Amino acid sequence: MFDFNLQSLLKDTLVWIESLGSIGAIAFIGIYVVATVAFLPAFVLTLGAGVLFGLWLGSIYVFIGATFGSIAAFLVGRYLARDWVAKKIADNDKFKAIDRAVGKEGLKIVLLTRLSPAFPFNLLNYAFGVTGVSARDYIIGSIGMIPGTIMFVYIGSLAGSLALIGTDAQPPVNPTLQWTIRIVGLIATVAVTVYVTRLAKQALAESVDN
Numbered sequence: 001m002f003d004f005n006l007q008s009l010l011k012d013t014l015v016w017i018e019s020l021g022s023i024g025a026i027a028f029i030g031i032y033v034v035a036t037v038a039f040l041p042a043f044v045l046t047l048g049a050g051v052l053f054g055l056w057l058g059s060i061y062v063f064i065g066a067t068f069g070s071i072a073a074f075l076v077g078r079y080l081a082r083d084w085v086a087k088k089i090a091d092n093d094k095f096k097a098i099d100r101a102v103g104k105e106g107l108k109i110v111l112l113t114r115l116s117p118a119f120p121f122n123l124l125n126y127a128f129g130v131t132g133v134s135a136r137d138y139i140i141g142s143i144g145m146i147p148g149t150i151m152f153v154y155i156g157s158l159a160g161s162l163a164l165i166g167t168d169a170q171p172p173v174n175p176t177l178q179w180t181i182r183i184v185g186l187i188a189t190v191a192v193t194v195y196v197t198r199l200a201k202q203a204l205a206e207s208v209d210n
Contacts, residue, residue: 006040006041007041007044010035010040010041010044010045010048011044011048011162013031013045014044014045014048014051014052014162015162017031017048017052018052018162024052025053025057025061028045028049028052028053028061028065029061029064029065029068030065031045031065032045032061032062032064032065032066032069033065033068033069033072034069035069036065036066036069036070036072036073036121036122036125037069037072037073037076039122039123042065042066042069042121042122043152045062045065046062046149046152046153046156047152047153047155047156047159048156048162049061049062049153049156050152050153050154050155050156050157050158050159051156051157051159051162052162054157055150055153055154055157058153058156058157059146059149059150059153062149062152062153063142063145063146063149066121066142066145066149067139067142067145069125070121070125070142071135071138071139073122073125073126073129074125074126074128074129074135074138075129075135076126076129077125077126077127077128077129077130078129078130079129081126081129081130082129082130106131106132106133106134106137106138106141107137107140107141109133109141110128110133110137110138110140110141110142110144111140111141111143111144112144113141113144114141114142114143114144114145115144115147115148117148121145
């Protein structure tokens with residue numbers, strides 16, 4: 001019931017954005033940033049962008065909103081929650097080793113996790129803030145959001161109406177595009193799992209040697 005009401009609220013927000021005309025894009029980006037930080041289902045907004053702005057402009061606006069929102073969440077996780085989390089894991093040598101590993105190869109790990117659908121977007125933003133990944137690598141890694149963003153904005157653009165978003169009445173998606181994104185996501189999921197495991201083992205070995 002809660003999810004339904006929340007999605008309805010976001011749809012109403014999209015209708016309001018549509019009524020704003022030329023400044024709707026600015027409002028959309030701002031709301032997307034807030035939704036990302038607040039753990040709201042930005043998926044609905046992403047689909048709505050396809051209806052309101054079309055595939056390419058919609059993808060650009062979503063990417064901008066998601067990037068700024070993820071940066072804000074990252075900074076909250078790093079500067080407001082990091083000290084508390086650090087105390088909780090202070091005696092956990094394995095976590096500290098993984099933290100160092102992520103700090104060493106942060107860009108690759110961020111990029112792969114952004115490509116992978118197995119890692120929840122909103123939670124990942126805060127989680128990276130607690131690791132040692134640099135802000136620079138974290139921001140550049142946002143490029144990995146592009147394929148998924150384009151796909152979901154495209155799905156939204158097929159609806160043609162905000163009322164059809166998320167319903168069975170929405171037109172079918174091009175299967176080639178759908179499978180391409182899925183395969184890319186699967187490869188990224190396997191790659192990041194193997195890569196992070198290897199880096200963690202290396203970091204643990206180095207900590208033992210030292």
